[in-house]
Amino acid sequence: MPTSSPPAGPVSPEVADIERALTRITYLSTRARQHERLMGLAGVPLDRAAVALLRQIADCEPQRPGELAHRLGVEPSHVTRTVQQLQKSGHVTRVPDPDDRRAQRIQLTELGRDAIARIREAGARGMQLALADWSPEELGRLATLFHRMVDDFLAYSKHIDDDREQEHEPTEAPPRGH
Amino acid sequence: MPTSSPPAGPVSPEVADIERALTRITYLSTRARQHERLMGLAGVPLDRAAVALLRQIADCEPQRPGELAHRLGVEPSHVTRTVQQLQKSGHVTRVPDPDDRRAQRIQLTELGRDAIARIREAGARGMQLALADWSPEELGRLATLFHRMVDDFLAYSKHIDDDREQEHEPTEAPPRGH
DNA sequence: TATTGTTATACTCTATAACTATA
DNA sequence: TATAGTTATAGAGTATAACAATA
The missing domain is CATH 1.10.10.10 (Winged helix-like DNA-binding domain superfamily/Winged helix DNA-binding domain)
Incomplete structure (x- = not known):
C-alpha cells in the first residue's frame, strides 16, 4: 500500500x-x-x-x-x-x-x-x-463563486470520508476494479 | 466613548x-x-x-x-x-x-x-x-476575485491597526481631516 | 452488542509577563 | 531609554481514552 x-x-x-x-x-x-x-x-x-x-x-x-x-x-x-x-x-x-x-x-x-x-x-x-x-456586481460574482467553492469542498470532503469508511468496514459487495 | x-x-x-x-x-x-x-x-x-x-x-x-x-x-x-x-x-x-x-x-x-x-x-x-x-474560466474568475478580497482584507486590517496606534500615541502633527 | 453521549485527562497552540541584549 | 528578541509560564481549544446509558 x-x-x-x-x-x-x-x-x-x-x-x-x-x-x-x-x-x-x-x-x-x-x-x-x-x-x-x-x-x-x-x-x-x-x-x-x-x-x-x-x-x-x-x-x-x-x-x-x-x-x-x-x-x-x-x-x-x-x-x-x-x-x-x-x-x-x-x-x-x-x-x-x-x-x-x-x-x-x-x-x-x-x-x-x-x-x-x-x-x-x-x-x-x-x-x-x-x-x-467593490461594485454590487463584483460582490455578487464573488459570493456566487465562493459559495459554490465551499459547497464543493464540503461535498468532496464527505466523499473522501465515505471512501475511508469503506476501507475499514468489511466490504459487503466484492470490490471491483482499483 | x-x-x-x-x-x-x-x-x-x-x-x-x-x-x-x-x-x-x-x-x-x-x-x-x-x-x-x-x-x-x-x-x-x-x-x-x-x-x-x-x-x-x-x-x-x-x-x-x-x-x-x-x-x-x-x-x-x-x-x-x-x-x-x-x-x-x-x-x-x-x-x-x-x-x-x-x-x-x-x-x-x-x-x-x-x-x-x-x-x-x-x-x-x-x-x-x-x-x-469547474471550467478554467470559472476558476480564473474565482482566483482573481478571491485574491483581491484577501488583499482588501489585509489592507483594511492594516488601516484599522494604524488608527488604533494613533489613538494611543501622542499626536506629533495636528490631525487634519481624517 | 452497537451507538450515542459524557467525564477525565492530556496535548497543541498561542498569549502574557518577566527578562536580556543591542540600538 | 526604546526596541527586538527570548525564556518561562499559563490559558484556551481540542483530541484521546475510559465509561455510562440507551438502542
Missing part, C-alpha cells in the same frame, strides 16, 4: 493561487486578536469555540450533539464541553430527543439567537467596509 | 453570504483531522503552527522574527518557539542580520523549501479534485 502517493498531475496556477489566499486568510482570521475585535464590535463575550458551535447550531436547530460534532469536524466530547458552557451562559437549552432517549437536542435561546445575529452582523459589516470599493 | 457601536447601516446579502461561507470553511480547514490528512498527502510531518510559519517564511525570506510575528498576527514569543522547533527539525536556519545585531533573519533550508512545496502542492491538488467540475 503506497503511503505517500506520488504526484499525479499538474495543478493549475489559479488553484495554486486560491490555495495560498485561502490558507493566509484562514490563519489570520482565526487569531485571538481578530476574535476579540469582533466580539467587541458585536458586544458579545464568547470565546472562539463557543462562537463556532453557536453558528452551527443556528444553521439548523435543534440538533443532536453528535451531528454538531460531525458538521464541525470535531470530536463529540468537545461539543459536550462547549454546550455545557453555552448552557451556563444562557445561550442554548437542551430539549429531549423524541426519537432517541440517549440524546438531547440543542436549541438556541433568545439570548443565543441575538448573540449570533450580532456576531454575523458585525463580521459582515467589517467585510463590507473592507470591500467598500 | 461609545463601546458597543450602534448599527450603522444595512449589510448587503452578498457580503453576509460571503461572511458565512468564509467562517465555515475557515473553521473546517483548521481542524486537526484536515491537517493530518494534508500532511499525509504531502509526506511532511509538521504541526499546524510550524506549517503556518513556514509558509510565511517562504513568502519572503530571509525575515526577522518580529516581522514574521507581525505578518502572522501572533506574538513574537510564539515565533521564537516555533522557529526553534523548525531549526531542530532542519527546516530553517538563522543568519545574522547585517543591519541589527539584536536580530537574526530566518531562512529556509533545502528541506524546508521542499516541505513547503509539497504541502502547497498537496493542498492545491486536493482543491483541484474538489473543483474538478
Whole structure:
C-alpha cells in the first residue's frame, strides 16, 4: 500500500493561487486578536469555540450533539464541553430527543439567537467596509463563486470520508476494479 | 466613548453570504483531522503552527522574527518557539542580520523549501479534485476575485491597526481631516 | 452488542509577563 | 531609554481514552 502517493498531475496556477489566499486568510482570521475585535464590535463575550458551535447550531436547530460534532469536524466530547458552557451562559437549552432517549437536542435561546445575529452582523459589516470599493456586481460574482467553492469542498470532503469508511468496514459487495 | 457601536447601516446579502461561507470553511480547514490528512498527502510531518510559519517564511525570506510575528498576527514569543522547533527539525536556519545585531533573519533550508512545496502542492491538488467540475474560466474568475478580497482584507486590517496606534500615541502633527 | 453521549485527562497552540541584549 | 528578541509560564481549544446509558 503506497503511503505517500506520488504526484499525479499538474495543478493549475489559479488553484495554486486560491490555495495560498485561502490558507493566509484562514490563519489570520482565526487569531485571538481578530476574535476579540469582533466580539467587541458585536458586544458579545464568547470565546472562539463557543462562537463556532453557536453558528452551527443556528444553521439548523435543534440538533443532536453528535451531528454538531460531525458538521464541525470535531470530536463529540468537545461539543459536550462547549454546550455545557453555552448552557451556563444562557445561550442554548437542551430539549429531549423524541426519537432517541440517549440524546438531547440543542436549541438556541433568545439570548443565543441575538448573540449570533450580532456576531454575523458585525463580521459582515467589517467585510463590507473592507470591500467598500467593490461594485454590487463584483460582490455578487464573488459570493456566487465562493459559495459554490465551499459547497464543493464540503461535498468532496464527505466523499473522501465515505471512501475511508469503506476501507475499514468489511466490504459487503466484492470490490471491483482499483 | 461609545463601546458597543450602534448599527450603522444595512449589510448587503452578498457580503453576509460571503461572511458565512468564509467562517465555515475557515473553521473546517483548521481542524486537526484536515491537517493530518494534508500532511499525509504531502509526506511532511509538521504541526499546524510550524506549517503556518513556514509558509510565511517562504513568502519572503530571509525575515526577522518580529516581522514574521507581525505578518502572522501572533506574538513574537510564539515565533521564537516555533522557529526553534523548525531549526531542530532542519527546516530553517538563522543568519545574522547585517543591519541589527539584536536580530537574526530566518531562512529556509533545502528541506524546508521542499516541505513547503509539497504541502502547497498537496493542498492545491486536493482543491483541484474538489473543483474538478469547474471550467478554467470559472476558476480564473474565482482566483482573481478571491485574491483581491484577501488583499482588501489585509489592507483594511492594516488601516484599522494604524488608527488604533494613533489613538494611543501622542499626536506629533495636528490631525487634519481624517 | 452497537451507538450515542459524557467525564477525565492530556496535548497543541498561542498569549502574557518577566527578562536580556543591542540600538 | 526604546526596541527586538527570548525564556518561562499559563490559558484556551481540542483530541484521546475510559465509561455510562440507551438502542
